[in-house]
Amino acid sequence: MFDLAVVSQILWTSFATSSYFVLFAVAFALVLKVNKVFNFAQAGVMTCGFYAAYVGVRILNLPGYAGFMLGIAGGVAMSFVLEYFGFAVLRQRKASAMFVFIFTLIVSQFIAYAVMMIFGTWPTTIFASMFWPVTLVGGIAVSAWDVPAIAATVLVLTGLWAFLKYSRNGQFMLAVADNADLAELYGIQKDRILMLSMVMAGVIVSVGMFLYGSRAQVQAAAATELMLFAVAATILGGIGNIWGAAIAAVVLGVVQNSSILFIPSAWQGFLLFAFLFFAIVLFPRGFRLPERRNTLKRMAVAPQALSDGKGN
Amino acid sequence: MSSTLEIRGLCKSFGGIVVADSIDLDLSPGRVLGLIGPNGAGKTSLFNLVCGVVKPDAGSIRLDGQSLEGLPTYQRARMGLARTWQNLRLFPSLSVMDNLMLGPRVYSADRLVDVLFRPAQIRANEAEARDRARDILERTGLSPIAQSRVQDISFGQQKLVGVARALMNDARCLLLDEPMAGVEGQTYALIQKAVRDIAASGVAICVVEHNVAFIRDLCDEGVFMFAGKVLARGSVEQLIADPHLTELYFGT
């Protein structure tokens, strides 16, 4: 029933489309790891990133790259506002995890409604046309969108990896993720690092939204579903594991897109919720709202201290 | 005499840090055992393992001959295990009295169905718990502050409330985690008396404490722990006198 050409075509397209899923998941996982927040407001950041690019390209008639920059600026601005006026204030007030979570959720809803007021509820795209020219590569149709999208994703991931591994700020970020209070004790400005990770997440999701919005229609509420996908990937990938989330996002993206082979397309949307539910019921390992550790485990002296009669 | 709590070959490590290294320990009814050792020796971790807060890697724990393996904390408590906490863990939104009211081992308000459909039983249960709480408050000298918020009373009184709350369980085995840290004067005497009374009623007690005087006054026996191991067991005098253990304790 399925010949090889059809299957490989679908697999390729699903792989290409999972590029933005990966970006959303990585951003969500990064903020969860460093800021210890289930940032549902990411949907709001995504919406801002998209509509900033949309305004640039469709309303101001700027060229694509300018729209891209504007999109990133939009996402970054929203991230900044969230961290500066939201999370930082709540942190200072020692608000409970529930309180912070409700805040993220409500903010994303607030932004969605605000966007609906301004831009209406009709779906739109960044470019006037969603059509991308296609080249045949060994029997598989590769669209002009696929390659740049995958390239951009790989570039962002490599950049993030290099940043975390080699840059000073990246190492600070991991230190804060590991133990924020201890990191502060060692002179790392916690607030600056938390801001940095929010802003970076803003950049990453804005790139993702630009990719998504140049290929599919977006309306104000779309970001919520895209973000829930990222949540499912983050849980499946293992909390605190950014790259695990990226891999999970690719797998989920391919499964969802290629599900067209097995189930009616009307049910595709439902798959997301099935993923979410299964992620929680079957693979919950390590998933919990991270509590900040207050105490340090002291390294115990090895038992041979006894034989030589010395402790230290 | 059979032991109330029997620990055999208990092991636990977090990553590379060993907090329990094949521990064997027995608590006997009516006797007070003192756990001594430097910070990080695994004393509180041992309590956490016994209470089911932390799962052991290996080993067995028995309470009155029944295995506690795999049981959640609340079931262990219902079998007659009670403890206090180093950092107290009182309920700040409740009065002293209400803190105690939650302590009975069996409490029918646990079940929502009973709360909704068997009000008479709940009332009787509440009354019983209240009488018991009053009695304990009386004995520990806390009656005058029964209705105060726990933040509004002195630190020593808070410690005492922690002990009193654990007593509500009518436990077979009681674990006290630093009951004397930061306590002075009259409260000191009250806690001491309370622990003696409980022991006299046949409860097996284990105390983690840094206050050597308290340990010496109160404990029938002591155990010295270091790096997750039980290094020595004997009379408290013996343990204190041992120069080798003293050296480990003060970490020269």
Added chain:
Amino acid sequence: MDFVYSILIFIGLFVILASSFDLVIGHCGLISIAHPIFYAIGAYVSAMLSKQSGMPVPLSILCGGVGALLASALVSVPALRVSGDYLLIASIGFQLGLIELAKHFHEIGGAGGLTNIPSFLIKDFGRESYVVLVLALAGVTVLFIRWLTQGPYGRMMTAMRDDELAFSMLGRNAIWIKVAVFAIGSGIAGIAGGLYAHYFRFIEPDQFGLLQSSAVLTMVVVGGMRTTMGPVIGAIVLQLMPQVITFFNLPPSILGPLQGLLFTGLVLFFMFVRPQGLLPAADLWVGRKPLEGAGHSGKEARS
């Protein structure tokens, strides 16, 4: 007059929803915003039972409540077994997933909604009687939740919120308390759903989504969590406020988002400016006066 009746019904229903949601999120401290899905389950179960099998409406409403109660366990048992924090994500997945599912089932009306739901009371006794019924049930709900939270169960929920570990160490089973409270709250929401369905006689999946979630959450946060009257005040204020906007004759495409903006904006405002809500909850839990003849303790409580 029908307009006024509708508003009164809505106030009654949202008093029920907000109070029961406060029981779950405020008193029990369970993070979930999926309350409207249990409202939906109650509405759909009751509507289908009375429409398809001709079950008497009061009975079908009750079945709707039981249905919502049981459905809540599908979410809470697997989620809470692992950790309280899961409930939130599991319940959002459940809410949005079930809405998505309902849209694909033509037997229950699909995305277009379920119409011609049998009405109740209105034909025989007029709309006033239904208004009275809903308001009376709202009153009963508020009193019931007050009774529950001021009794021994309320004491347990308070302690559990304060310190779950110490709570378990006293022999109390936190998981089942959470499952039970989540079930009761959801069951009450289910009954409200049935009451909705048989008055307005039309329900559609989309009306039970995140907008509804933020509306109910707003009522609780604005009114004041863990207070008896907070959710009531929240429900009344937030039902009347959107009515004011309708006087401006805005087109529906603006009106919907504007309401959403208002709800969410209010929550944000309150979260930062007055996090305790209009009615702040007391720091100290105080139960009903003990009835069992324990004479002197009551006086001590006042000192």
